[in-house]
Amino acid sequence: xxxxxxVKRVVDYNVKVRVKADGTGVDLxxxxxxxxxxxxxxxxxxxxxxxxxxxxxxxxxxxxxxQATETLRTALAMGADRGILVTTDQVTxxxxxxxxxxxxxxxxxxxxxxxxxxxIDDDANQTGQMLAGLLGWPQGTFAxxxxxxxxxxxxxxxxxxGLETVALTLPAVVTTxxxxxxxxxxxxxxxxxxxSKPIAAKTPADYGVDMTPRLSVLKVVEPSKRQAGVKxxxxxxxVEKLKVLGAVA
Amino acid sequence: MxxxxxxxxxxxxxxxxxxxxxxxxxxxxGDVHVLVAGQxxxxxxxxxxxxxxxxxxxxxxxxxxxxxxxxxxAPLIVGLMADYDAFVVAATSRGKNVAPRVAAQLxxxxxxxxxxxxxxDTFTRPIYAGNAIATVKSADAKKVLTVxxxxxAKAAATGGAASVEAVSAAGASEKASFVxxxxxxxxxxxxxxxKIIVSGGRALGSADKFHEFIDPLADKLGxxxxxxxxxxxxxxxxxxxxxxxxxxxxxxxxxVAVGISGAIQHLxxxxxxxxxxxxxxxxxxxxxxxxxxxxxGDLFTLLPELTGKx
Ligand SMILES: Cc1cc2nc3c(=O)[nH]c(=O)nc-3n(C[C@H](O)[C@H](O)[C@H](O)COP(=O)(O)OP(=O)(O)OC[C@H]3O[C@@H](n4cnc5c(N)ncnc54)[C@H](O)[C@@H]3O)c2cc1C
Ligand SMILES: Nc1ncnc2c1ncn2[C@@H]1O[C@H](COP(=O)(O)O)[C@@H](O)[C@H]1O
Numbered sequence: 001x002x003x004x005x006x007v008k009r010v011v012d013y014n015v016k017v018r019v020k021a022d023g024t025g026v027d028l029x030x031x032x033x034x035x036x037x038x039x040x041x042x043x044x045x046x047x048x049x050x051x052x053x054x055x056x057x058x059x060x061x062x063x064x065x066x067q068a069t070e071t072l073r074t075a076l077a078m079g080a081d082r083g084i085l086v087t088t089d090q091v092t093x094x095x096x097x098x099x100x101x102x103x104x105x106x107x108x109x110x111x112x113x114x115x116x117x118x119x120i121d122d123d124a125n126q127t128g129q130m131l132a133g134l135l136g137w138p139q140g141t142f143a144x145x146x147x148x149x150x151x152x153x154x155x156x157x158x159x160x161x162g163l164e165t166v167a168l169t170l171p172a173v174v175t176t177x178x179x180x181x182x183x184x185x186x187x188x189x190x191x192x193x194x195x196s197k198p199i200a201a202k203t204p205a206d207y208g209v210d211m212t213p214r215l216s217v218l219k220v221v222e223p224s225k226r227q228a229g230v231k232x233x234x235x236x237x238x239v240e241k242l243k244v245l246g247a248v249a
Numbered sequence: 250m251x252x253x254x255x256x257x258x259x260x261x262x263x264x265x266x267x268x269x270x271x272x273x274x275x276x277x278x279g280d281v282h283v284l285v286a287g288q289x290x291x292x293x294x295x296x297x298x299x300x301x302x303x304x305x306x307x308x309x310x311x312x313x314x315x316x317x318x319x320x321x322x323a324p325l326i327v328g329l330m331a332d333y334d335a336f337v338v339a340a341t342s343r344g345k346n347v348a349p350r351v352a353a354q355l356x357x358x359x360x361x362x363x364x365x366x367x368x369x370d371t372f373t374r375p376i377y378a379g380n381a382i383a384t385v386k387s388a389d390a391k392k393v394l395t396v397x398x399x400x401x402a403k404a405a406a407t408g409g410a411a412s413v414e415a416v417s418a419a420g421a422s423e424k425a426s427f428v429x430x431x432x433x434x435x436x437x438x439x440x441x442x443x444k445i446i447v448s449g450g451r452a453l454g455s456a457d458k459f460h461e462f463i464d465p466l467a468d469k470l471g472x473x474x475x476x477x478x479x480x481x482x483x484x485x486x487x488x489x490x491x492x493x494x495x496x497x498x499x500x501x502x503x504x505v506a507v508g509i510s511g512a513i514q515h516l517x518x519x520x521x522x523x524x525x526x527x528x529x530x531x532x533x534x535x536x537x538x539x540x541x542x543x544x545x546g547d548l549f550t551l552l553p554e555l556t557g558k559x
Contacts (some may be wrong), residue, residue, distance in 0.1 A: 003441055016513055017377045026381050036493075069547060092350070095358045118495060121417060124361050128321065129349035129492045138320050138425035141346050144488065157487045160441075160497070164430035166318070171421070177493060178478065195454040213357035218371065218384040226520060229541035231532070238526070241542050247445075247503045247524050248470065248559060 001112035001170070002057045003046040005080065006101055008092075009064055009071040012122040020088035023219040027245060035071045035229050038116025040183040042077075044217075045114055046148055047079040048181065059108055063100055069199060077186035081153040083199035090211040090212040094122070096204070098130035104209035110151065110171065117142050117175040125236050139170035142177040171234050187218035250279030250369065252309075253329060255322075255338040255347070256297050260287045263296040265442050266339030266396075268403035271279075271300055272398040274337040275404070276366035280304040283411070284329065288315035288324055288524060294413050301405035304414045312420035316430075319347040320422035328356045328419060340498075359393040360385060364400040378494040378517035396439055397468035399500035399521060427481045433487045436475075440490065443473035445503045448492055448519070451479035452508025452530075452548060459485040462548065463507065466556045475499065475519075493518035494519065508548050511536025513516040529553065 011017055012032040020027050035043075050054040058177045060075040061084040062068040072083035086100055105113060117127040130137035140146070140155025144163065147154040148170070158177045186194070204211045232238050242248045252274040255266040267283070276415065279470040281302055282548045285294040287307040308331065313321040326347070330336055336351055338344035340362045352359035363372040364382065371386045372394065447467040453459040459480065467474045476486035478493060492499055494517035504522035509515060511527070511534055519525070520539050527540035530546050537543040544551060 009375065017380050021380045026377060067256075093358055095353060095356075096325070098353055102514075120494070121380065122421045123378065123494070124359070125345050125360060126349035126352070128357050129346065130353035130359075133323060133350035133353035138422065139346075139350065142342060142524070154502065159430075160489060162432040162487060162489050164316075165428040167426045167428050168418070169425070177488075178481060214362065215385045216388065218386055221379050223375070223382050223520075224378060226525075227538045228538050229525075229543065231537065231543040231545060233545075235551055235558055237392050238542060238544050238555065239558050242503075242526070243525075244526075245524055245541070 001055055002059065002108060002110055003049065003055050004105060004110040005046050005058060005060045005075065006038070006113070006115050006127070007043065007060050007062050007071050007075050008036040008116070008119045009062060009068040010036045010119055013037055013120055018092050018222055019222045023221055025217065025220050029236045033067070033072050036116050036119050036237050038118060038176050038208040039202050041178065041180050042114040042116055043075045043078050043080060044181045044183040045176060049148065053091040054207065059084065059110070060124070061104055062100065063088065065080065066087060072199055073194050074186065078192040080183060082197055084202060085199050086202045086204060088204050088211050092211070093213050093215065094130055095122045095124035095214065096211045098127050098134055100204055100210045101131050112148070112170065112172060112174060114174045114176065117177055126241060129171050129173050132173040137171055137173050139173045139177040140166055140168055143174050144177050144179045146174055146180065167216045206235070250277060250394030251332065252277050252279060252281050252284045252335045253333040254335055255326065255344065256283050257287045257339050257341055257343060258285065258290060259488050260290045261292060263293050265403060266398045267355065268295070268300065268306050268406060269398040269401040269554045270337050270339045271404040272394045272401040273363065273366060274335070275302045275396070277335055277369055279334070282307060284309065284319060285312055286325060287480050288312050291457050292357050296406070298411040299409050301408040303409050303411045303441055307416045308413050309416045309418055311418035313418050316427035317343050318425050318427060319350050320424070320425040322347045323350040323354060324419035326351045326483045329338055329416070330355055335392040335394065337396060344395050348395050351521040352442045355393065357389040357391050357393050358387065359395065360390050361395050362397045364397055365392050378383040378513050380513065381522070397498060409461060418515060433489050435527055437467060438471070438473045440473045440475055440501055443499070443501050445470045445472035446499055447477045447505045447507065448475035448477065448509060449480055449486065449507050450466060450477040453480060453485050456485045462552045466505070469500045469559050470558050471522060476527060477515050504534050507552060509536055510534050511539065
C-alpha cells in the first residue's frame with residue numbers, strides 16, 4: 001500500500017512570533033522555519049508502517065513557497081521515498097490545500113493519507129477532514145494509534161472525554177495527535193541519501209485548483225497582555241492573597 | 250439569515266459547549282436552529298428546545314448517529330444546509346471532527362475557533378498558539394464556524410420554548426464504524442467548564458505522585474484537574490487532561506499551575522484564566538510572567554502545606 005503524507009513548512013514551534021506593528025500579520029523575516037510537528041509524527045508513522053511491511057511507498061507533498069523543498073528533504077531524510085512540491089506564493093488555506101491533495105490522491109491512489117491534525121501557524125485543524133469530505137473517504141482524526149489490518153484500519157482517537165476507536169475501510173484519511181509516536185531524527189547518511197531522492201515540481205494550475213483565498217485578513221493584533229503579578233514568599237501569604245482576591249473562601 | 254447549530258451531547262444530556270455556540274450563532278443575526286443528531290436522544294432535543302434564543306430544534310434520531318461519526322453526520326448537515334446561511338458548532342473534539350468535512354462538501358472555508366463575531370461575515374480568531382489574533386472576513390456565501398467556548402457567554406439553558414421537528418437520517422456510511430471508547434471517569438468537574446483548575450506538570454515525577462499531591466488540593470478547592478503535555482506524555486495523567494494549544498482551552502476563575510514551566514503551547518490554553526497561581530522552584534520559569542501570584546519553591550513541601558491551610 002502507498003501512503004501519502006502532506007507536510008507543511010511552518011514557523012518553528014520554539015519561536016514566539018511577533019505581530020507586525022502595522023497590523024498586517026506576523027513578522028516572518030529571519031524566523032526559523034521547520035516541518036509542522038504533527039507532520040513529523042505523520043511521516044514517522046508512515047515509516048513505521050513501511051518497516052512493518054504494511055506500506056510499500058511513502059510519498060510526501062508540500063504546498064507552498066519554493067523553500068518548502070527543505071521540508072520535503074527533511075521528510076525524505078527521515079525515510080520517505082519521494083516528494084511532490086506544489087509551489088504557490090498565495091496563502092495556503094486549508095480548503096485549497098485539500099483540493100490539491102484530492103487531485104494528487106486521484107493520481108497516486110494511496111491506501112492511506114496521513115496528515116497532521118493541525119498546522120501550528122494557522123491552527124486551523126481542518127485539512128484532513130476536508131480532504132476526507134472531498135474524497136468521500138472515512139476519517140480517523142487526532143489519532144494516537146493506527147492499526148491497519150487487511151482492507152481496514154483501526155484508529156484510536158484522542159477525544160474530549162478520553163479515547164475512542166473507530167474502524168475505517170481503506171482507503172482512509174488519518175490525522176495525527178501528539179502521542180501517536182516520537183519522530184526519529186534523520187541520520188547523516190540518510191540526509192545525504194535524501195539529496196538524490198526525487199521531488200516532482202508542480203503548481204496548483206497543474207491540478208486545476210484556484211488558490212485564491214476565501215478569507216481576507218483585515219488585521220492581526222497582539223492578544224491583550226497579562227501583567228505579571230506578585231511573587232509571594234510563603235504559603236500563608238499566598239492564602240492571604242487568594243482570600244483578598246476572593247478566589248477562595 | 251438563519252443559522253444551524255449542531256448540539257454537543259452524549260445522547261442523554263445537552264452539553265455546555267452548545268450554549269456558547271448558540272450565543273455566537275445569535276450574534277450572526279437571524280433565527281437560530283439547533284440540530285440534535287443522536288440515538289435515543291429525545292431528552293437532549295427537549296433540553297435544546299428550552300435554551301433561550303433557539304427558535305427550532307431539528308431532531309434526527311437514528312442508530313447511525315449514536316457515536317457522532319462524521320461520515321454519517323456530514324451528509325445530514327450538508328443536506329439541511331440548503332436552508333441555512335451558517336453552520337455553527339462548538340470547537341470540541343466532535344465539532345472539530347465534523348465541521349471541516351461539512352465545509353469542504355459545501356465548498357466553504359471554515360473559520361476555526363472564533364473568539365468574536367464582528368459582523369455577519371467578519372470574525373476574530375487566534376493564530377500561532379494565540380500569540381496573534383486575526384480579524385478575518387469571509388467571501389463565502391455560507392459560513393462554517395467553530396466556536397471557542399471560553400470566548401462566548403453561555404446562553405441560558407432555560408426560558409426558551411422552541412418547537413421540535415423530526416428529521417430523517419441520510420443513511421449510515423459503510424466505510425466507518427464505532428469500535429469502542431475508554432472514557433476517563435471522574436467525579437470532578439469537567440475541565441473546560443470548571444471554575445477552578447489545578448494543573449500538574451513534569452515536575453510531579455510519576456502518576457502516583459501526581460495523584461498524591463495534585464488530587465488533595467483539587468478536592469479541597471472542588472477543582473478540575475489538568476496537566477501539561479509533558480505530564481500527559483510521561484503517563485502521569487490521561488490525555489484528556491492536557492491544557493494548551495493542542496489540548497483543551499480553559500479560562501477558569503482560578504488556575505493553579507504546579508511544576509509547569511509555562512511553554513508557549515501551554516500558555517495558549519490557559520492564559521485567559523481570571524487568576525493564575527504558579528508554584529515552581531525556578532524563579533525564572535516563564536509561567537511567572539503570566540501568573541498573578543507566584544510562589545517559588547519545592548512543590549512537594551509547598552503543596553501539602555497549601556492544601557492544609559485552605
Ligand atoms: C506541536 C506542539 C504542541 C504542544 N502542545 C502542548 C499543549 O497543548 N499543552 C502543553 O502543556 N504543552 C504542549 N506542548 C509541549 C510544550 O512545548 C512543553 O514541552 C510542555 O508544556 C512542558 O511541560 P512542563 O511545563 O510540565 O515540563 P517542563 O518544561 O519540564 O517544566 C517542569 C517545571 O517544573 C519545575 N519543577 C521541577 N521540579 C520542581 C519541584 N520539585 N517543585 C516545583 N517546581 C519544580 C521546573 O522548574 C520546570 O519549570 C506542545 C509542544 C509541541 C511541539
Ligand atoms: N500547505 C500545506 N502543504 C502540505 N500540507 C499541508 C499544508 N497545509 C496543511 N497541510 C496538512 O494538513 C494538516 C492540518 O493543517 P491545518 O488544517 O492547516 O491545521 C497539516 O498538519 C498538514 O499535514
